[in-house]
Structures are given as C-alpha cells and as structure tokens.
Amino acid sequence: MLEQKEILEIFRETKVIREGHFRLTSGRHSRVVMQCAQVLQYPKFTERLCEDLARRFKGLELHAVIAPAIGGIIVAYEVAKILGIRALFTEREDGKMTLKRGFILEEDENVLVVEDVIKTGGSVFEVMDVVREHGANVCGVGILVDRSGGKVHFGAKKEALYTTEVETWEPEHCPLCHEEVPFSTRR
Numbered sequence: 008m009l010e011q012k013e014i015l016e017i018f019r020e021t022k023v024i025r026e027g028h029f030r031l032t033s034g035r036h037s038r039v040v041m042q043c044a045q046v047l048q049y050p051k052f053t054e055r056l057c058e059d060l061a062r063r064f065k066g067l068e069l070h071a072v073i074a075p076a077i078g079g080i081i082v083a084y085e086v087a088k089i090l091g092i093r094a095l096f097t098e099r100e101d102g103k104m105t106l107k108r109g110f111i112l113e114e115d116e117n118v119l120v121v122e123d124v125i126k127t128g129g130s131v132f133e134v135m136d137v138v139r140e141h142g143a144n145v146c147g148v149g150i151l152v153d154r155s156g157g158k159v160h161f162g163a164k165k166e167a168l169y170t171t172e173v174e175t176w177e178p179e180h181c182p183l184c185h186e187e188v189p190f191s192t193r194r
C-alpha cells in the first residue's frame with residue numbers, strides 16, 4: 008500500500024497540488040490549488056494510484072467498475088484492469104446521468120463506483136442511482152481525492168487515497184496578503 012507521504016509526493020510532482028498564494032475564480036484566496044486531472048496525464052503515476060485504490064476493494068466479488076465521465080473514465084479503466092473486470096462510464100443526457108453506448112449492467116452484478124475527485128459527491132450519487140436502476144449493487148466507492156474533508160458518506164464502503172479540505176479566505180482576511188506574500192500564477 009502507498010504511504011500517505013508517497014501519494015502526496017505524486018500529487019505535488021504532477022501538479023495536482025500546488026502551493027503558494029492564489030486568487031481563486033470565486034475571488035477568495037488560498038494557499039493551495041488542486042487540479043486532479045493533472046496526474047492522469049502520466050500513465051505511470053495513474054497506474055500506481057489506481058493499483059493502490061483497487062487493492063482496497065480486493066476482498067469483494069466485483070463484476071464491474073463504473074465512473075462518471077469525464078474525470079473518472081481513466082480511473083475506472085485502470086482499477087478495472089487491475090481487478091480483471093469491466094470498466095464502464097456514465098454520461099449526462101439532457102442533464103440526467105445515464106448509461107449509454109450499449110453499456111449494460113446485469114441484475115445483481117456487484118459494482119464499484121470510482122471518481123478522480125469529489126467535493127460534494129454529487130456525480131457519484133448520480134452514478135450510484137444509475138447502477139441501482141439497473142438492478143445492480145453498489146459495493147463500494149473509490150476516490151483519488153476527497154475534497155470534502157471526509158464529510159461525504161455514500162452508504163457503501165468508501166476509500167479515498169487522499170482526503171483534504173482546502174481553506175480559502177476573503178481577501179481582507181487572507182493571512183498571506185497580510186504577510187505580503189506575492190501571488191502565484193494559476194499555471
């Protein structure tokens with residue numbers, strides 16, 4: 008299993024996590040910005056993370072891994088590869104999450120839902136609904152980064168490689184502004 012330290016190292020190296028003094032699009036300031044998709048550029052790191060995530064669900068008798076498009080597709084593929092099962096993804100049609108492209112979940116199949124990053128877990132909940140509409144079972148939820156600080160629960164076994172909650176401030180309350188730390192660029 009990867010140590011928390013190693014996971015953080017991968018996220019820093021691949022610029023998933025950047026530290027500095029940032030002006031967010033919301034107008035608030037923060038010490039950290041995160042872009043989870045950055046790591047998915049590197050198959051070597053993606054494989055290592057997904058291998059670790061897959062291992063946490065090894066005891067379950069799973070038939071398929073499913074993720075919401077787009078962020079989760081690569082994660083689903085890598086986790087499914089390691090578990091030796093199918094990888095599917097859902098996508099929105101007129102705003103509603105659906106299983107398209109002829110993908111099928113059989114009744115009573117055991118399914119693992121994965122996603123690259125969650126904040127409120129909204130997309131994951133929608134995918135769980137899709138799985139259940141097909142009569143299949145949600146046996147777990149695997150996430151690379153849980154940005155809810157661990158507050159979101161799915162009513163199924165949940166594993167996140169990294170859990171965090173990024174602190175943000177209104178400019179007038181920003182400690183970095185107070186220390187006159189220069190702003191970092193967003194890229």
Ligand SMILES: [Zn+2]
Nearest residue numbers: 036181183184
């Ligand atoms: Zn500031």
